[in-house]
Amino acid sequence: MSSPIRVVVTGAAGQIAYSLLYQIAKGDVFGADQPVILHLLDIPPMMEVLGGVVMEIIDLALPLVTEIVPTADPTVAFKDVEAAFLVGAMPRQQGMERKDLLSANVKIFKVQGEALDKYAKKTVKVLVVGNPANTNALVCSRYAPSIPRENFTAMTRLDQNRGRAQIAERLKVNVGQVKNVIIWGNHSATQVPDANSATVDLGSGPVPVTGALKNDEWLKGEFITTVQKRGAAVIAARKMSSAVSAAKAAGDHMHDIWHGTAPGQFVSMGVLSDGSYGAPKDVVFSFPVTIENKEWKIVQGLQVADYHKPLLEATGKELLEEKAEAIEVCEH
Ligand SMILES: NC(=O)C1=CN([C@@H]2O[C@H](COP(=O)(O)OP(=O)(O)OC[C@H]3O[C@@H](n4cnc5c(N)ncnc54)[C@H](O)[C@@H]3O)[C@@H](O)[C@H]2O)C=CC1
Ligand SMILES: O=C([O-])CC(=O)C(=O)O
Secondary structure, three states: OOOOEEEEEEOOOOHHHHHHHHHHHOOOOOOOOOOEEEEEEOOHHHHHHHHHHHHHHHHHOOOOEEEEEEEOOHHHHOOOOOEEEEOOOOOOOOOOOHHHHHHHHHHHHHHHHHHHHHHOOOOOEEEEOOOOHHHHHHHHHHOOOOOOHHHEEEOOHHHHHHHHHHHHHHHOOOHHHEEOOEEEEOOOOOOEEEOOOOEEEOOOOEEEHHHHHOOHHHHHOHHHHHHHOHHHHHHHHHOOOOOHHHHHHHHHHHHHHHHOOOOOOOEEEEEEOOOHHHOOOOOEEEEEEEEEOOEEEEOOOOOOOOOOHHHHHHHHHHHHHHHHHHHHHHHO
């Protein structure tokens, strides 16, 4: 057994954390032989609820959990953590776009960036889930200058999983057979789900999804809009935003940071843009990445279809607008 690592989950009394904590506690994220000390951060009015969550984690009777630290104090929550799931933030309601949460949520990520900077391990890997996730990740890293900016990533894995599931359903295959779906840009309605580099294994090795589907119109239209609007569709039905699927995606994302991507496969995540594929620089833009030794690399040389190009431009523009608004909110 390795020695335990400290892992913080913020918004620990909320609905995503409720599912995420189970995955972390049973070893799905950091490995079946990696003990964890769980730091659970929420706000003071939620401490009683958080106490109930702690009782349930104890009652799971999972041996990988060596200690639980529930707190409303960021200085305690972020102390010596090696992995951070920043989930705690207001969720959107029906009729809102995720960027409508910006003014309410972005300051949380400023404060938590400052706390990470002071108290976390410098190698900490930070996954931002709270919306608007890309811009919150950018803000968090700006206020944590002593931690490499590459250590901050934003979650578009739920969109990727949604895209894979849509394709699997369409092809009537198991979702595990579909790989390499890309999400470009912002985790918002402007995101660009792209299956042009995706593969499906129909029994004799991976082949292009485009060839297997033989339906370009669906990939150019309904596929994109279904994935873009899936979060809103769940809210319309559940009156609350996606939770178990978001938690699973957060676990998948951190799992791949920790253990790397499989040969020949890439995953999508919001990372600091270097301008690849014409994206604006210095925003957190979702790209296809491979991961090795806990470091991501943007996959280069993929074909972007002409019909995707204006969409990539629009999602980049939205991220620049969000960045300008976030700086305004944080500095005034
Ligand atoms: N990136 C993605 O794909 C997804 C992102 N989300 C976002 O994740 C966030 C959380 O969603 P839920 O868990 O459903 O919300 P929730 O409302 O159930 O839980 C949020 C928790 O965060 C806590 N919180 C608020 N401010 C905090 C602070 N400063 N420090 C620590 N905790 C704080 C709240 O008290 C609450 O317990 C929302 O912003 C939601 O929009 C949700 C689904 C997918
Ligand atoms: O739609 C929302 O507000 C929650 C979310 O980010 C998602 O489900 O993708």
